[in-house]
Amino acid sequence: MKKIQKFTENCVKEALRLDYLAGELSATDVARRLNCSEEEALERIGVTELRRTLAYSTEEIEAMYQRNENFNGKRADFDKLRLFQDIKADLTEFLQRCGDVQRLEEIKPNQYEKNAVLFLDMNTLSTLNREETVMLAAIMGKADRMVVSAHTGGCIRLSFCVENVWID
Structure with a gap:
C-alpha cells in the first residue's frame, strides 16, 4: 500500500513539475496544491536548479523557433x-x-x-x-x-x- 501511495505522490509531483515548466501553473499554484511555501514547492518538484538552466534570451528563443519552423529534411538517416x-x-x-x-x-x-x-x-x-x-x-x-x-x-x-x- 505504501508503494502505491509513494508512486501516486511521485506522479502528482511530476505532473505539477511538467505543468509548471510548461507555464500552465505558477509557483503560487504549485505551492497551494502542495500546501507549502513557493520555494519549498519548487524544491519538492525539483525545478529550482532546472529553472535557472532554462533561461533563454528572446533572441535565442526566436532562433530556435525559426530553425524548427523552417526545417526541411532532404536526406533521411x-x-x-x-x-x-x-x-x-x-x-x-x-x-x-x-x-x-x-x-x-x-x-x-x-x-x-x-x-x-x-x-x-x-x-x-x-x-x-x-x-x-x-x-x-x-x-x-x-x-x-x-x-x-x-x-x-x-x-x-x-x-x-x-x-x-x-x-x-
Whole structure:
C-alpha cells in the first residue's frame, strides 16, 4: 500500500513539475496544491536548479523557433528510420501484452520534423509484471530521448523520441 501511495505522490509531483515548466501553473499554484511555501514547492518538484538552466534570451528563443519552423529534411538517416520502426514494433507488442496501455500514437518521420516520436498512453495507476517491466525498459533503452508526462484523459504519456532522423 505504501508503494502505491509513494508512486501516486511521485506522479502528482511530476505532473505539477511538467505543468509548471510548461507555464500552465505558477509557483503560487504549485505551492497551494502542495500546501507549502513557493520555494519549498519548487524544491519538492525539483525545478529550482532546472529553472535557472532554462533561461533563454528572446533572441535565442526566436532562433530556435525559426530553425524548427523552417526545417526541411532532404536526406533521411536510414539507421534512425529502422530504429523508429523497431521501437514501434516493440511498442505494438507491448500494447498487446499489457492491459494498462490505452493507446499508441506517433509523429511519423516526415521532412518537416527533425525527430520522430511514438506516444504510449497508460493508465495513471499501472501495474506491470516482470516480463512487461523488462520489455518496457528495453524499449526505453532504444529511444534517443524519453519523456514521461501527465496527459489529458487521465493517463500517463510515455514519449519515445528518435532524434535527427534527417541528415540534412
